[in-house]
Amino acid sequence: SQTIHQWPATLVQPVGSPLSLECTVEGTSNPNLYWYRQAAGRGLQLLFYSVGIGQISSEVPQNLSASRPQDRQFILSSKKLLLSDSGFYLCAWGQGLEQYFGPGTRLTVT
């Protein structure tokens, strides 16, 4: 069966520091991969999605970037975090119309 991992689970970072969140998927090949952000008590905002290695689509202008160095690895990065980057970051994988989410990373920028 397929599983999706995210780490770290929680992260507290100062403003201006770099960020790297990692997501890996097991049990499938060539999945679509997604990064979402969820502010407290809010809905899901799609940040990036990828349909293949090295193929990244950005949905909103922001302080973040994404990379897909391997088929089942998706990384979310920032060179300098802003306070507004705080939130719950979710990675998801999908094939076709369905998407399945990871456990999320709670990021607090102080």
Place this chain on the structure above:
Amino acid sequence: GESVGLHLPTLSVQEGDNSIINCAYSNSASDYFIWYKQESGKGPQFIIDIRSNMDKRQGQRVTVLLNKTVKHLSLQIAATQPGDSAVYFCAEPDTGANSKLTFGKGITLSVRP
């Protein structure tokens, strides 16, 4: 653009009662819908899906109903339990790309003991 929305932000039900969570969608061409459940501090969990060639689909204690005439989707939970307390999202394929989903704003289900 097209959007998927939810009628009510919160729903409070008594344990043991049935719950009905509603969702309105605006893209009449949508042919697939998903319901997700998100417990506090966790990622959304796929509950059930339905294609537009169906009016009803049943799972374990959950039923999804699709009314294409009024573009309305509902999730019914039978004999609601405390573990059902969560935020529920409906989702449909994005109009621009099948590889993306458009999510509703989410509704919080609170189960009273």
